Amino acid sequence: MQSTAAIVTMVRDDHFFLKAWLRHYGPIFGRENLYIVNHGRGRGVEELAEGCNIIGIPGDPHKNFDMKRWRLLNNLVMGLRSYYNHVIVGDVDELVVIDPEEGKTLLEYLEEQPIRRVLTPLGLEVIHRIDVEPEAITDTILGPRRHVRLAPHYSKPCVISAGTKIARGGHFTQYGKLFTPDCLYLMHLKFCDFPEYVAAMDRRNAVTGEIGDDIKEISIGRHWFAEARGEDRATFEGFADLEMVEGFDMRPYRRKMQRSFGPRGDTGFYNFARPDYQLQFHLPERFSGIF
Template sequence: MQSICTAITMVRDDAFFLKTWVRYYGGLLGRENCTVVNHGRSPEVAQLARGCNVIAIPGDPHPNFDMKRWRLLNGLVTGLRSYYDHVIVGDVDELVVLDPQEGGLLDWLAGQPLRRVLTPLGLEVIHRPEVEPDPLGVAVLGPRRHVRPAPHYSKPCVISLGTKIARGGHFTQASRLFAPDPLYLFHLKFCDAALYAQTMDRRNAMTQDVGAPLQDAAIGRHWFAEARGNDRAVFAGFADLKLQDGFDLGRVRKRMRRSWKPRGDTGFWQFDRPDYDVQYELPERFFGLF
């Protein structure tokens, strides 16, 4: 039984993303090394996560949802570090991926120094309906082959150091930045237009049940109906992103490293997170990874 790496996430509904998460990390690490926090004790989540370590918790709506969630995840990451060299922690629609030309993620992590926090480069998988009309099947990459740089999702999420993770997973208190060139975090929120609409409908309904206004709730702004915007316009806008030649994101990582600094007096550290109006087409070596 391997003790190099474990992965942990928390999920409420989101069956498609959970299937993808379990298939990906279960295949890489072994399901017995994956932990799924079942927020709301959903029978469907328990079924999809069979073979993983499932922690069922109450799912009552709460205005401080994100604070409670990351308090729990911080504690679980701290505990799991006693048994594994590396802990990958993040949302169920986020997957840490090693460039396939560097080999497999588990073997690669086995060769990495410990007592670090690794920050993959965030890439948003975007659905271009006008050139990718087919619905998703089992695989995401291949049917969806366009990505845009997403610094907001360049999260310090591969943990082998005792540190505190900020709400949302965007920052830690680790004072050194390690952003290895072949490591990416793929965010799947926009990987399919129809799936996006269904997911946002559920999340909007949850925030409505909470009853607290956006400005008073510790819940991601994008979960609220008033911040959603027009779905069709969101996906149509991806066509306007400038398509870049090749797949060299060195300048994005360089800017991360150059802008590294304390996040005020919070104890956390950060880099700048600019918006990039560009997109890339993934090399075929990534197709079928998940």
């Protein structure tokens, strides 16, 4: 059994994303090293994640959902660090990916990395260009989907091997150095498929509707609310307007992260500038089929 890395997430009924998460991490790390918090004890999650470590918790809607969630995930990560060198933590629709050009698996890469660090992969949002990608997703996502949007908001410090606190949402930690390896990416899947996006947003709008308070009163991401949703098809049609950047060189964007890294006010956390880049890239062929 490997003790290099554990992978941690929390899920509530997002079966499409959970399948991708399992398909990506399971073969690399072994299901016995995957830890899934099953919010609401969904039977579908239990069935899909057979062989993983499943932690069932009550699913009652609560206005402090995000605060409670990250309190649990923080403590779970810190506990698992006693048994693993590294712990990868994040939402079920976020996958840490190593560039295939590196010639090794993510596990092999982490086996070579020093401990007592926090690694921050560069955030890329997989987008469904509905104008040029008519193919439905039946198995792997990358292949049918080959476009990504540069997304600093998802450049998260999510590979943990140091004693540190993670902020709500996973966007910041109290670790005072920035390590952002050239070969690591955090791929966000929220917009990877138009029909799945609509279904997921319907589920999340139902959760916030059940709680009944407004955005300012609830500790849940703004994007869960119907009033912040906008028109779904227009959102996806808008991806065609993003500037297409030739090539796939992300080093300049990582350098900007390094230059702007510093304390986040007096919160005890650290961050870097997160510009709203209106840029898209075409993923090189080497990424096809990796999840």
